[in-house]
Each structure stands twice: as structure tokens, then as C-alpha cells.
Amino acid sequence: MSDQLDLTAYENKSLLRFMTSGSVDDGKSTLIGRLLYETNCIFEDQFAAVEKTSHQRGDDRVDLALLLDGLAAEREQGITIDVAYRYFTTARRKFIIADTPGHEQYTRNMVTGASTSELAIILIDARHGVMTQSKRHGFLISLLQIPHLVVAVNKMDLVDYGEEVYQKIVKEYSEFSQKLDIHDISFIPISALDGDNVTTRSEKMPWYQGHTLLHMLENVHVSADKNFVDFRFPVQSVLRPNLDFRGFSGTISSGTIKVGEEVAALPSGKESRVKSIVTYDGDLDEAFAGQAVTITLEDEIDISRGDMIVRKNNLPLVGNEFDVNLCWMDEEPMNPRSHYLLKHTTQKVKAYVSGIQYKIDVNTLHREDADQFTLNEIGRVTIKTARPLFFDNYRVNHGTGSFILIDPLTNRTVAAGMIRGQARDVEQVMRTQHASNRQSTNIRWEGGVVSMADWERRNGHKGAVLWCTGFSGSGKSTVAKALVKSLFGQGCQVMMLDGDNVRHGLCGDLGFSDQDRSENIRRVGETAKLFYEQGNIVVCTFISPFQADRDFVRSALPEGAFHELFIKCDLEVCKRRDPKGLYKKALAGEIKDFTGIDSPYEEPANPEITVETDLHSVEEIVAELEVYLRQLKILQ
Amino acid sequence: MSSYTMTHLKQLEQESIHIMREVVAEFKNPVMLYSVGKDSATMIRLAQKAFHPGKFPFPLMHVDTGYKFPEMYEFRDRHVKDIGARLIVESNQEAIDKGTHPSRLGNDKCCQQLKTHALLGAIAKHGFDAAFGGARRDEEKSRAKERFFSVRDEFGQWDPKNQRPELWNLYNADIDGKESVRIFPLSNWTELDVWQYIKLENIPLVPLYFSRMRKTIEMGGIIIPHEYLDTVDPDGKLGLTDDQIQEVACRFRSLGCIPCTGAVRSTATSIDDIIQEVVDARRSERENRIIDLTSDSSMEQKKREGYF
Incomplete structure (x- = not known):
């Protein structure tokens, strides 16, 4: 680094926030110390100090872990007791490390570190293999929805750099x-x-044969993980420096917004247009997730802190009772009878825990009954708030799907929550399924001559996207073909997008890695949207094993347009059917990443409709689907 | 989608702005601590951005020990006037009048009297419930665990084992009457980030940061400008004599009180030079600040007592 720098490159670096977790002995501090040292982010005097301490202790090597121990108490105990943040930089990226301890009693700290991380490193000691806590860390990373995980099998020097040891750990953890x-x-x-x-x-x-750890950290693509679809702008404050200016300051949680776009303020529902997007560095034409801006509107409407500005045709969920994953973080156990303050986006509201579904033993992932949560416990609860909140599922929107609970007596932050969705009992579910008042949002075709309403009027039915998901061999295509044929026979404007077909052309450049699968679904979703917007009933048949991808397509469409059809079939039946001979190949190891064999399938959490092809005939299923479409008035 | 990306500086800036707006919305009477250094200068620019087109809605407060460099006082008064901010200057006058000096009391006690005591007195006097500080987590080991919102009890004390967890960008600003909160919007910035930002934003600075030839006396690896020798060593304890004077190119990497701030050899006369130097640096920034060296845990001790 002593060479003359290209300072411009240094100014245009990107940023990656990641966390490291592992137990006291996995060598986490040594790894961070190593990264700091190798990227020249340790200063000579700091290095001299740890060198001195190492020698005093009688170590023959400089213990790089000593660079990280922050507080006197833990220096004495020789362990890390809290989240510490570390920084290093290369010419490509600046890195913020949330260094969190791995032992049991500090789940709270790991959740804290994870909440702002875009990538997580789990350290596994090669000598000990996959331990309970490595699994616990994986579970927490999954719960907090960190998009990228790197499992670093450390201390390879102590197992003679043996590939077998490594492969065994890879297999077990996979x-x-x-x-x-x-x-x-x-x-x-x-x-x-x-x-x-x-x-x-x-x-x-x-x-x-793979890359080095630093190479992975420098190159992991994180901007694609952000939600640029659903515009959510929680208002932090109303800026009124003089009589001529009234702006709403805040950080855009997700999505993008342009000057001139139609917006609505929640909870009032008042509509207006964006007049300007103001920053110190000049007005912007467009702003996006993560930017802290001040928005002015064409009309004088009443908006205050805690309100949310959104696009008219892309609204968050609203409710005062919702299902959440909750992590308890306070010494004082949860009291289901007391009120807490819930801070969500920029507002605070009184709330209480109205029901506890279960807590999760983070070591076994088993669900257990619970009357309350104590420090470091995690599980599923229902939260009720004094007034309705505007929120999204945490999976699709971290900013509007997360909250903290504050104990009004001690002012302490006692819990962190991730919203899964509206709390629904059976009756409510039935009502939604058969709601006859469900309507697709009015969409204007940008610059088009023919409006969606025009299309729908001529077609004699509404547009819809029917998304069939399920294992290979579950009968998706069979059901879809029969449905398309029947709808065609009734004069419907219908369109079928099938996994195999798009793989030939539209997505011919994609493979079957998780990333490529996601991209495949994204393209299909966008294609489906275009046809939907011209009034088609679009039937899509894709294994689409990941909920996040299906949710993405859902979020790209107006509310009520996307219908998740879970084509359910026992995996063993699918394997027996094996219409394309793929299971045979996958089981023989000829195909990799095959859903159900060596790649996971996430069953839909809340599908609009579930059909079981191992229990019902194709005709029965098609009839059932048409009843569903009539109930929703998609078909007349 | 690639157009929806921000550089690391832009992301840090947005995070700091979010925090400042949150503080103004949640607290009744915030203040920004102003030490006249580069981190304060950066914080002020961020505050200007956060509340644009208005002015930032809180005063600046300089806790003056009386030992700051003359260039700092001059710059402070001019800069505050230029940006139209309100400045409060507070000191522990009693201790200053008694001649409190590190060479007489020891560094720790001197800091305790002139900084911590003065700061806590000023916070109580004005009833501030939140005070922005420019500390960064990369400065010192115990600061690495500091929160953005750092709650202090009625005596301004920090309890590192009893900190509130901070998740996502949801900050808990709730406190009881006598407590207050120190806010560190630059927590995630490093020294290099600050310098790059100063360059990018063209932020004005005290000239002491830039190298020039200065008459100095070197003592135990610390370079003391000759003109300040009497301030550093008022009682002549060090026994330094004029024949030890050397003319060297030097600058100040961080600015504190004259008796506790040494210069470093440097030929960096521009921001670009400084950035190059920071990237090359193998010595940490506060090393020339004598206050951190007393014991391996000295900063943590000070923080516990209510210093920053």
C-alpha cells in the first residue's frame, strides 16, 4: 500500500457489513485480526502492544486476536463479551465487521450484530466438526435473513490440511x-x-479450487439483495424552516421514487404527487432505498412523524395484531400482561404480547410450549398494538418488517421482532380465501393506449397470475395445461409460462445455482407482469423452491393479482412418477442442486390455494381452480 | 439496478443523517459538542445536510480547557459565524484558575477536571438531554463497543456491560429525567473515511492539520512546537533548553490540548497528501495524544467516568 494510491478508487469504494460468529475457541478473533493485519489496517503501535503482550504470555507467535479485545473486564477473562465493530478497507471495499460472541448466553448480541449485516461468516473448528452452536448460528442467520453465509472451516493446519475432514464438514453442514x-x-x-x-x-x-475469503468478501454482490420494488418512506420529521417550505424528512426504507409520481400518505390515505426530492447537494429526480432525503408534495396534506408515504398502487399491510418471530433480550423476562412500547420505523406505539405460539430451542430447532420468554429466548408470538401499523413481511422488507420493544419502566430495549404477517385465525383465513370483494388494483399502462380496464372489458375476465409451485413431478405442468385448455375453451385470454420453455430462450444463460434460480424466477415474474398488465390470465409452472423468490414476484404485482398455487404431492410419489427421469439422475449424482434431493424446497407459508395431486384427479383440480377464479370474480 | 448503489462515503453519510434526524425528533434539548477538530467539522457538515434547507436546530458547545491552540480559537469563532450557528463555550473556570495542568496533577486528573467535570457541569446547567460527539469506533479499543446512542446516568457515567442493543436502524431514545444520551453519528467512520469526506465536501479545517516547518523540541518521541513549550511545561520540569530546538516539517494528526498533543513528522501539506499518509500510516491516530497512554485501559476508565 505504500505505492502512490489511486485516490479516486478509494473514494468510490462500496461498503459491506458482515458479521462473524463462532465460539471462544474457533479462532474468530484471530481471523478478524488476520484480516485487519493483512489489509494493513493495524497500526504499528497497536501491533507492538499485542506483540509485547504475546511475548509476556510466553507465546512464540503474535496473537492477532489480542487486537480485538476491547474492554478491561474481558481482557481479564480472555473472552469477548459484547458486539464490537471493526473496520478495514481494501481498494475495492470498506468493511464493517460486527464481531459477536458465539456462546449460548449471548444470542442477544448475535441477533443485534446480524440485524445490520449483509453477510455472515460462521467459523467451524476443523478438529471438532459441526457443533451444536454452528447450527444455532445458522438458525439465527436464517431467522434474521442475512442473504449470504460463508462457512469457514478453520484450523485446517491442525488436521494436516486434509480434504476429507473438510468435505465431511461441508456435507454435514449442507x-x-x-x-x-x-x-x-x-x-x-x-x-x-x-x-x-x-x-x-x-x-x-x-x-x-475456490476463492480466498477476502476475495469472496470483496466480490459478493449485495445490492441485488435490497428491495427496490416497494416504495416505503417512513416520515422522520416534518421540516418547516420557513413559511414557503414544508418537507418530509426520512430515509427510504425500500423501493424508489421519482418526482411527479403519485403517492399516498398513511394512515390518512390522502393522495398527492411528489413535487421535489430535496437534499443539501441539490434536488434529485429519483431517490432509492437507503437514501436520506426530504420530500415535498404538490398538495398541502397533513403528515407527521411516524406516517408513511407510499405509492398509491403498492401498499403495505395494515393491522394491529401480527405474527412475529421475537427474540427476548432483557434480564427481566417477558410479562405477557404488561404493556411495552413498540418502535417500528419512526413511530412508537403501545403494544403487548397477546399470544405465544412456541419458543424454539435454538440448539435442536425444536418447538416448545412457553408462557413467557426469558433472556436469549426466541420464538413465535402474536403482538397486538394500540393502533394499526403499516408493515411488510420481514422477509421482503427488513425496514418495515422489524421492530423493537421497549420496557416503559426501565427504558431498556427488551426484545427484537420480525413480522411474519398479519395474525390470522381460521375464520379470517376462510374469509380471505373466498372474499368476493377482492379486486385487482387499477393499473394504468404507462404511455399505453389501451388501459388494463379496457383489456379486461374486452376479454370478459380479469387479469391474474396463477403461480404453480411444487416439486418436479408434482403435476404442475399437467394441471396447468389442463387449466389453460379449459380456460381457452371458455374464450379466455390465457398464457402459459413453463419452466422448461423459458429455460430454452429467455433464461437460456442461467444454470441451477440458488442465485441463477432466483434470477430465473425474477425474469419470469417480470414477464408474467407484462402479460398480466394486458389483461391475461398467466399460468406459470415453476418449481420455484424459495419463498423469497415467490414473494418477490408477488411484490412486483399489484395486491390481489398474484395467486400462489401450491401443487402438493408427496416427494416419494414424485420420485416414482419421475416423468423426465430427473430424479434418477439426481440420485445417481449426475445432476446437482436438484430440488428435493440435494437442494431444498420451501413449502409456501400462505398459499392462496393448495391442491394435492396424489389425492385428486386433474379434472377435479381444474374444477376446483375454476371455482376459485369465479369466487374472486376473475372469471365471470 | 446497478444505478441504485452508493459509495461507502455516501452510505455512511446517509446513516449519520438518519441518526441526527432521529435525535432531533426524539429529544427535547440536544446539543452538538464541538471540539474544533476534523471530526467536529465533519459532524457539522452532516448536520447541515440533515436539516437542509433549514439550519440545524441545536447549538454547538465547546468545552474549553483554556489549553487549546490559538489557531483553534480563531478558526472556531470564524467558522461558527460563517455557518450561522449558535456557539456555547463552557469551562471549569475554577479549576483553570487554580492552575490545573497535566504536569502538576497528572494527565488523568487534569482531564477529569478540565474536560469531564466541565462537560457534565455544562450538560446539567443547560439541561441538555442529548449531546452529539464526534468519537469514532476505530479510534480506540473500548470505543469499538460504543453504541450510536450511549445512555449515561445522572453522573454522565457509561456502563459498558449494561448497554442497550441497537438493531436495524431502530434507536431507543427513551430515558429518565436525570439521564442523558451521548450520540455518536460518526461511529462507523474511520479516520480515512473522515479525510476522504473532508476532501469530497471541501470542508474547512484548522490549518494545524497541515504540515509546515515548525521550531520544535523532541522529547521521548513526542514533538513539541517550541512556541508552546511554556504551555506544555509551565514549571520547567522537563529541563528542555533552547539548544534542543530543531526545525522540522510536522503537523498535528489530531487536535487536543496543547500540553497533551504532540505533532508528527510529516510533509503533508494538502488533503490528498494527508489521505496518502493515512493509508500508509502504521501509527494510530491517537498515539500522539498522551491521554490514552497512561494505562492500557485508560480511555475505558475515562468513559466510565463520563468523559465522552
Whole structure:
């Protein structure tokens, strides 16, 4: 780094926030110390100090872990007791590390560190293999929806750099991770102590063909993880410096917005247009998620802190009772009878825990009954608020799907919550399923001559996207073809998008990695949207194993337009059917990443409709689907 | 989608602005601590951005020990006037009158009297419930665990083991009457980030940061400008004599009180030079600040007592 720098490159770096977790002995501090050291982010005097301490202790090597111990108490105990933030930089990226302890009593700290991380590193000691806590960390990372996980198998020097040891850990952890909701997992064998595969390729592990850890950190693509679809602008404050200016300041939680776009303020529902997007550095034409801006509107409407500005045709959910995953963070246990203050986006509202479904044993992932949560416990509860909140599912929107609970007596932050959705009992579910007043939002075709309403009037039915998801061989295509044929016969404007067909052309450049699968679904979703907007009933048949991808397509469409059809069939039946002979190949190892064999399938959490092809005939199912379409007035 | 990305500086800036707006919305009477250094200068620019087109709705407060460099006082008064901010200056006058000095009391006690005591007195006097500080987590080991919102009891004390967890961008600003909160909007910035931002934003600074030839006396690796020798060593304890004077190119990497701030050898006369130097640096920024060296845990001790 002593060479003359390209300072411009340094100014245009991107930023990656990641967390590291592992137990006291997994070598986490050594790894971070190594990253800081190798990227020249340790200063000479700091290095001299740890060198001195190492020698005093009688170590023959400089203990890089000593660079990280912050507080006197833990220096004495030799352990990390809290989340500490560390920084290093390369010419490509600045890195913020949330360094969190791994032992049991500090789940709270790990959740805290995870909440702002875009990537997580789990360290596994090669000698000990996959331990309970490695699984616990994976579970928490999945719960907090960190999009990228790197499993670093450390201390390879102590197992003679053996590939078998490494492969065994990879296999075991991969199997475990199928139970989790993590889309991108990579593995890497390292020795943090000696630096193998940390910033430079290890000569001692020629069998490892992948990238170094630093290379992964520098290159992981994170901007695509953000939600740029659903515009959500929680108002932080109303800025009124003089009589001529009234603006709404805040940070855009998700989505994008342009000057001139139609917006609505919640909860009032008043509509207006964006007049300007003001910043100190000049007005913007367009702003996007993560930007802190001040928005002015064409009309004088009453908006205050805690309100949310959104696009008229893309609204968040609203409700005062919802299902959440909750992590309890206070010494004082949860009291289901007391009121807490819930801070969500920029507002605070009184709330209480109205029901506890279960707590999760983070070691076994088993669900257990509970009357309350104590420190470091996690589980599913129902929260009721004094007034309705505007929120989204945490999975699709971290900003509007997360909250904290504050104890009004102690002012402490006692819990962190991730919203799963509206609390629904059976009766409500039935009502939604058969709601006859469900209507597709009015969409204007940008610059088009023919409006969606015109299309629908001529077609004699409404547009809809019917998304069939299920295992290969579950009967998606069979059901879809029969449905399309029947609808065609009734004069419907119908369109079918099938997994195999798009793979030939539209998505011919994509493979079957998790990332490519997601991209495949994204393209299909966008295509379906275009046809939907011209009034078609679009029947899509895709394995689409990940809820996040299906949710993405849902979020890209107006509310009520997307119908998730879960084509349910026992995996064993699918394997027996094996219409394309794919299961046979996958089981023989000829195809990799095959859903149901060595790649996970996430069953839909709340599908609009579920059909079971191993129990009912195709004709019965088609009839059932048409009844559903009539109930929703998609068909007349 | 690639157009919806921000550089690291832009992301840090947006985070700081979000925090400042949150503080103004949640607290009744915030203040921004102003130490006249580069971090304060950066914080002020962020405050200007956060509340544009208005002025930032809180005063600046300089806790003056009386030992700051003359260039700092001059710059402070001019800059505050230029940006139209309100400045409060507070000191522990009693201690200053008694001649409190590190060479007489020891560094720790001197800081305790002139900084911590003065700061806590000023916060109580004005009834501030939130005070922005420019501290960064990369400055010092115990600061690495500091929160954005750091709750202090009625004596301004920090309890590192009893901190509130901070999740997502949801900050808990609730406190009881006598408590207050220190806010650190630059927590995630590093020294390099600050310098890059100063360059990008063209932020004015005290000239002491830039190198020039200065008459100095070197003592135990610390470079003391000759003109300040009497302030550093009022009682002549160090026994330094004029024949030790050397003319060296030097600058100040961070600015504190004259007796506790040494210069470093440097030829950096521009921001670009400084950035190059920071990237090359193998010495940490506060090293020339004598206050951190007393014991391995000295900063943590000070923080517990209510210093920053």
C-alpha cells in the first residue's frame, strides 16, 4: 500500500457489513485480526502492544486476536463479551465487521450484530466438526435473513490440511442448512493463524479450487439483495424552516421514487404527487432505498412523524395484531400482561404480547410450549398494538418488517421482532380465501393506449397470475395445461409460462445455482407482469423452491393479482412418477442442486390455494381452480 | 439496478443523517459538542445536510480547557459565524484558575477536571438531554463497543456491560429525567473515511492539520512546537533548553490540548497528501495524544467516568 494510491478508487469504494460468529475457541478473533493485519489496517503501535503482550504470555507467535479485545473486564477473562465493530478497507471495499460472541448466553448480541449485516461468516473448528452452536448460528442467520453465509472451516493446519475432514464438514453442514432459509452458502477451508486462504491462496491445500475469503468478501454482490420494488418512506420529521417550505424528512426504507409520481400518505390515505426530492447537494429526480432525503408534495396534506408515504398502487399491510418471530433480550423476562412500547420505523406505539405460539430451542430447532420468554429466548408470538401499523413481511422488507420493544419502566430495549404477517385465525383465513370483494388494483399502462380496464372489458375476465409451485413431478405442468385448455375453451385470454420453455430462450444463460434460480424466477415474474398488465390470465409452472423468490414476484404485482398455487404431492410419489427421469439422475449424482434431493424446497407459508395431486384427479383440480377464479370474480 | 448503489462515503453519510434526524425528533434539548477538530467539522457538515434547507436546530458547545491552540480559537469563532450557528463555550473556570495542568496533577486528573467535570457541569446547567460527539469506533479499543446512542446516568457515567442493543436502524431514545444520551453519528467512520469526506465536501479545517516547518523540541518521541513549550511545561520540569530546538516539517494528526498533543513528522501539506499518509500510516491516530497512554485501559476508565 505504500505505492502512490489511486485516490479516486478509494473514494468510490462500496461498503459491506458482515458479521462473524463462532465460539471462544474457533479462532474468530484471530481471523478478524488476520484480516485487519493483512489489509494493513493495524497500526504499528497497536501491533507492538499485542506483540509485547504475546511475548509476556510466553507465546512464540503474535496473537492477532489480542487486537480485538476491547474492554478491561474481558481482557481479564480472555473472552469477548459484547458486539464490537471493526473496520478495514481494501481498494475495492470498506468493511464493517460486527464481531459477536458465539456462546449460548449471548444470542442477544448475535441477533443485534446480524440485524445490520449483509453477510455472515460462521467459523467451524476443523478438529471438532459441526457443533451444536454452528447450527444455532445458522438458525439465527436464517431467522434474521442475512442473504449470504460463508462457512469457514478453520484450523485446517491442525488436521494436516486434509480434504476429507473438510468435505465431511461441508456435507454435514449442507444437509443441516436445508432446513434453513438461507439462499447463498459458500464453504472455505482456512487457517486464520497462518493466513491460509484468508487473503492468499493456500499452497498447502491445492485441492481447494475456490476463492480466498477476502476475495469472496470483496466480490459478493449485495445490492441485488435490497428491495427496490416497494416504495416505503417512513416520515422522520416534518421540516418547516420557513413559511414557503414544508418537507418530509426520512430515509427510504425500500423501493424508489421519482418526482411527479403519485403517492399516498398513511394512515390518512390522502393522495398527492411528489413535487421535489430535496437534499443539501441539490434536488434529485429519483431517490432509492437507503437514501436520506426530504420530500415535498404538490398538495398541502397533513403528515407527521411516524406516517408513511407510499405509492398509491403498492401498499403495505395494515393491522394491529401480527405474527412475529421475537427474540427476548432483557434480564427481566417477558410479562405477557404488561404493556411495552413498540418502535417500528419512526413511530412508537403501545403494544403487548397477546399470544405465544412456541419458543424454539435454538440448539435442536425444536418447538416448545412457553408462557413467557426469558433472556436469549426466541420464538413465535402474536403482538397486538394500540393502533394499526403499516408493515411488510420481514422477509421482503427488513425496514418495515422489524421492530423493537421497549420496557416503559426501565427504558431498556427488551426484545427484537420480525413480522411474519398479519395474525390470522381460521375464520379470517376462510374469509380471505373466498372474499368476493377482492379486486385487482387499477393499473394504468404507462404511455399505453389501451388501459388494463379496457383489456379486461374486452376479454370478459380479469387479469391474474396463477403461480404453480411444487416439486418436479408434482403435476404442475399437467394441471396447468389442463387449466389453460379449459380456460381457452371458455374464450379466455390465457398464457402459459413453463419452466422448461423459458429455460430454452429467455433464461437460456442461467444454470441451477440458488442465485441463477432466483434470477430465473425474477425474469419470469417480470414477464408474467407484462402479460398480466394486458389483461391475461398467466399460468406459470415453476418449481420455484424459495419463498423469497415467490414473494418477490408477488411484490412486483399489484395486491390481489398474484395467486400462489401450491401443487402438493408427496416427494416419494414424485420420485416414482419421475416423468423426465430427473430424479434418477439426481440420485445417481449426475445432476446437482436438484430440488428435493440435494437442494431444498420451501413449502409456501400462505398459499392462496393448495391442491394435492396424489389425492385428486386433474379434472377435479381444474374444477376446483375454476371455482376459485369465479369466487374472486376473475372469471365471470 | 446497478444505478441504485452508493459509495461507502455516501452510505455512511446517509446513516449519520438518519441518526441526527432521529435525535432531533426524539429529544427535547440536544446539543452538538464541538471540539474544533476534523471530526467536529465533519459532524457539522452532516448536520447541515440533515436539516437542509433549514439550519440545524441545536447549538454547538465547546468545552474549553483554556489549553487549546490559538489557531483553534480563531478558526472556531470564524467558522461558527460563517455557518450561522449558535456557539456555547463552557469551562471549569475554577479549576483553570487554580492552575490545573497535566504536569502538576497528572494527565488523568487534569482531564477529569478540565474536560469531564466541565462537560457534565455544562450538560446539567443547560439541561441538555442529548449531546452529539464526534468519537469514532476505530479510534480506540473500548470505543469499538460504543453504541450510536450511549445512555449515561445522572453522573454522565457509561456502563459498558449494561448497554442497550441497537438493531436495524431502530434507536431507543427513551430515558429518565436525570439521564442523558451521548450520540455518536460518526461511529462507523474511520479516520480515512473522515479525510476522504473532508476532501469530497471541501470542508474547512484548522490549518494545524497541515504540515509546515515548525521550531520544535523532541522529547521521548513526542514533538513539541517550541512556541508552546511554556504551555506544555509551565514549571520547567522537563529541563528542555533552547539548544534542543530543531526545525522540522510536522503537523498535528489530531487536535487536543496543547500540553497533551504532540505533532508528527510529516510533509503533508494538502488533503490528498494527508489521505496518502493515512493509508500508509502504521501509527494510530491517537498515539500522539498522551491521554490514552497512561494505562492500557485508560480511555475505558475515562468513559466510565463520563468523559465522552
